[in-house]
Amino acid sequence: MEANYTVSIVDKKKSRLKRGILKEMYRLGSRTLAQLAKALHASVPSVTMLIDELATEHWVQEIGTGAAQYGRKPALFGLRPGNQAIVVVDISVHDVKLVVFDLTNRVLDRLDVNLRLEDSVAFLESLKGPLEEISHRIREHNLNIIGVGCALPGLVDPRTGINYTYKKLNRPEQSLQQLLAHCFDSPVYLINDTKATILGEHRFGLAKGKNHVLSINIDWGVGLGVINNGEILQGLAGFAGELGHIQLQADGELCSCGKVGCLDTLTSASSLVRRVKAGLREGRVSKLAEENFEDIDVELVIDKAKAGDELAIDLLNEVGGELGKGLSIAVHLFNPELIIVNGVVAKAERLITRPIEQAIDKYCLADFRNKLVITVSRLGEMAKLYGTQAYVVQSLLEHEEIP
Amino acid sequence: MEANYTVSIVDKKKSRLKRGILKEMYRLGSRTLAQLAKALHASVPSVTMLIDELATEHWVQEIGTGAAQYGRKPALFGLRPGNQAIVVVDISVHDVKLVVFDLTNRVLDRLDVNLRLEDSVAFLESLKGPLEEISHRIREHNLNIIGVGCALPGLVDPRTGINYTYKKLNRPEQSLQQLLAHCFDSPVYLINDTKATILGEHRFGLAKGKNHVLSINIDWGVGLGVINNGEILQGLAGFAGELGHIQLQADGELCSCGKVGCLDTLTSASSLVRRVKAGLREGRVSKLAEENFEDIDVELVIDKAKAGDELAIDLLNEVGGELGKGLSIAVHLFNPELIIVNGVVAKAERLITRPIEQAIDKYCLADFRNKLVITVSRLGEMAKLYGTQAYVVQSLLEHEEIP
DNA sequence: TGATATTTTTAAAATAATTTATTAATAGAA
DNA sequence: TTCTATTAATAAATTATTTTAAAAATATCA
CATH class of the missing domain: 3.30.420.40 (ATPase, nucleotide binding domain)
Structure with missing residues (x-):
């Protein structure tokens, strides 16, 4: 077993306060002594001492002076970069x-x-x-x-x-x-x-400051990330948010998971490409017919859709509609204020958010969609x-x- | 505006610690000084002083002595009853x-x-x-x-x-x-x-100590309660967990909410009674046919099912199956370790949990149902x-x- | 039954934190 | 520019809290 090292209460408290300071700085960038004191429920002299210690340990440093509408300007402290x-x-x-x-x-x-x-x-x-x-x-x-x-x-x-x-x-x-x-x-x-993505959006992206957010990641499959009360929803074993394998069609396609009619089979990026190729084989008119059949991928479909290609737009509509139907369930269950669309298909912007919005209008109760905003990620892969x-x-x- | 009363940091800390003591005692019943000190990150003398204050304020009292496998037995403190x-x-x-x-x-x-x-x-x-x-x-x-x-x-x-x-x-x-x-x-x-119900189950019922739990309340409608990380899931405006109005049948019945094919229309207690009456009208054999048609309600149907009535059992199976299908979605989204069935239909016990289990086996990925337990509430209306x-x-x- | 080891509780000493008072810094007004 | 009001930072005084030490209580073992 471990050595029965007794850490004193004072040391533990100090350590907790120091971590609290680092948390505040990580979340909010720079902070003044007064701000930290308020956040940590401690006095300014105490915080001053802790900051001094953290500075000698190379964790934080003074990074300028803050604004004040009157009186002396406060010193700003922040995490030390590059260490x-x-x-x-x-x-x-x-x-x-x-x-x-x-x-x-x-x-x-x-x-x-x-x-x-x-x-x-x-x-x-x-x-x-x-x-x-x-x-x-x-x-x-x-x-x-x-x-x-x-x-x-x-x-x-x-x-x-x-x-x-x-x-x-x-x-x-x-x-x-x-x-x-x-x-x-x-x-x-x-x-x-997917959970990493929505956490990124919450800490540094469009979801910053919002406490109830969904992020939908459309790639090989469909992944749902959930921020509830400002934290990632993990569930018992970290499996929460598995929207891709809920059944939307009782008589649908066989999914890779072994079940039938999963959302994944209807709305993933790969399913979009399959739909396009099927459409072309049926002889539907499209600029995409000019391309080498094998070269057709999601990016290309989205480019053509943005350029006005009817087939591509129609199929993005279809996919967005199915996705919106699945998302409506998530909206009823999580009651979010914001939905962020991530992944390759996010590049389609309005062409994918609009059908999603329409489906949500159709399948969600009014009280759930009144204050709900649907948008495309701005962080991209960085999220x-x-x-x-x-x-x-x-x-x-x-x-x-x-x- | 409010009077600019400055509450000292010491007073705030003291108040926070006192509330912490009350929280611990409310959650866990009786506590020793050492247990409280550990939970609050404070020393035993500090806690002793706070307990003394809380005792003179009539919030807590000594309620006996605790067990010890060796050495002096600790005094147990708890909330003062009836005040x-x-x-x-x-x-x-x-x-x-x-x-x-x-x-x-x-x-x-x-x-x-x-x-x-x-x-x-x-x-x-x-x-x-x-x-x-x-x-x-x-x-x-x-x-x-x-x-x-x-x-x-x-x-x-x-x-x-x-x-x-x-x-x-x-x-x-x-x-x-x-x-x-x-x-x-x-x-x-x-x-x-529904949220109150699952909170009761979590604090004092079968969900005590479990951090990821669903509770399904089958009554006039279907209500889903969610405990995530030990706390009620509320969502932005407290609407989270609205399972009753997700669409299960695209060509289903018109729901009171104005939409079509909602889970509510398929699996609520009232829908069970409707199904029974429809079955009887079709001339299906059942003990229920002997009853006054108007007197048939959920309780009666469940009683007959427990007595072995085939029609009642079949229809409980149907309702449970639909419910399980809806719940599978919730299982994929919340990854719970326990589902508790509440409400009138809970009285059917195995007759309702078994079809639910079957549906979950059918519609959920194996990793989600491996450690999942489905049970009927023991608290009943008290939850x-x-x-x-x-x-x-x-x-x-x-x-x-x-x- | 008494000694011992163990644990809780209380008391006194030591330390740490907050408060108060003072000094420093700054925007706006005279 | 100088003064004043305001806010921030620091120093000294005060108050809280923890630590250490001692006393009280109790199960186990000889």
Whole structure:
């Protein structure tokens, strides 16, 4: 067992207050002594002392003076940039991104890896090289890694790090979590990609300050992220928000999950491409007919739709309509104030939000849609990266790992 | 504006700690000094002093000695019974119950009123008499009312007290909230009945200690209550969990909400009775055919089903199956560990949980149902009452109203 | 039954925090 | 520019809280 080290109450309180200061600064950027004192329910002299300590420990620094409409201007304190590093590993079906952040959301380093996620041992093996490279680069720059976050698709239990969809990532001899922990010698936090995305939107994007938000990620499948009361909805094992496999058509297509008529089969990016190709085969008129059949992908369909192509617009409408129908259920269950559309299909902007809005108008009770706003993400791919980083920082500060 | 009373930091801290003690005691019954000190991150002498103060203020008292496997036995402290009172007003479609609780969950007084909730001004007028009677009785017993809670059906915004379904309860001249506040001269908290029910189950029923729970209330309509991370899921305006009006059948029956094929039309208690009557009209064999057609209600159908009546069992199966289908969606979205069945139909026990389980097995991904338990409430009608009371206590302690 | 180890509780000492008072800084008015 | 009102930061005084130490209580074991 552990050594029965007795940490004094005073030390614990101090540590809690310090983490509180870091949390405030992480969330709000710069803060004055008075603001911190109010937020932490402590006196200004106490906060002054804590800030001094955090400054000598290289966590915070004075970063200017704040505004005041009268009287002396307060000093502003903030997190010290470029010192502590967080490694974000973004694993998607197409590729892997390795991004190093500091605590002020600055990208210190980045390495994009052309590696496809398959449920195989080879994937982890191929990941080792790039991980070691970035780890080496971090060490060269004398950065102190405080945590590692990994966003990945599938059913991910954040408590255990087990991925129930890509089972090969959990092998006891060498799991993804172990690999990352070993490589960076820091605490590792795994999170589902859609949940990372909405967390990013909530902390740094359009959802900032909103406490009840949905984010819909349209990519290979459909992922729903939920912010409830300002926090990610995880459920018992981190599976919450699985909208893709609810049944919308009793006599629908067979889904990869083994069930029939799942939302995924109707509204994912891949289903959009399938619909387009089927339309072309039926001989429908479209600029897309001029393209090489094999080259038709989501981006192309969306481009043509934006250029006014009727087939593409019609099918985006269809997909958006089905999606809106599924989302109406989520609206009834979560009562959000905002829905953000993410993923490749988000590039279609109005062409996808409008049919979603229409479906929600049709299928939702008026009281649910009155104050509801539907919009397209402005952060793009950064949402997921920021969100993963935010998840790491939040977890570290909550689990008393730092400072 | 308000007087600029400066409350000292020390006083605020003390008040927070005192509320913390009351919270702990409310949740866990009796507590020792050491347990409280640990929970509050304070020293034992500090807690001793606070307990002394709370004792002289009549909030807590020593209630015995605890167990110890070795050494001196600790003194147990708990909330003082029969002193502070909470009034719970339970408004349902059938009747109104007025129940007075103390902080230890004891029923100090109770008045059942035969009054049907209609969206009319008359309802509030008729409520005045009983309210004044119970208020009078409380005063006679020298009880100190610290808060009033009201559970009621419909879309209820707990922040404003507005009921969006029963609009006549919000008249600016005389709203339900105003009426209660005026009658008992205390803070009033309104909450949706289904949410009160699951809160009761979570604090004092089968969901105690479980952090991710659904409760399904089958009555006139179908209500879903959600506990996420140990707290009620409210959403932006308290509308979250509206499962009754998601569309299950595109070509279904017209619902009272104006939409078509809502879950409510398929699985509510009233729909069960409709199904039974339709079956009898079709000439299906059943013990129920011997009953007076007008007298057939849910309770009777369930009784006959328990006695083995085939028609009743079949139709409970049908209703349970539809309900399970709807619940599967909720399971995918909330990832719960437990589902509790409440309301009249809960009396059918296995006859309703079994078809629900079957549907969930059919429509849910395996990872979602592996650890999922479905059960029938043991608290019955008390769940809602306890839950409303818990909501009041929690709100009071959070909003710094007491002590 | 008495000694011992263990745990709770209380009392006194030591430490830490807040309060109050003072000084510093700044915008606006004279 | 100088003065005044206002706000921020620091220093000294005061008050709270924790720590340490001692006393009280109790189950186990010899």
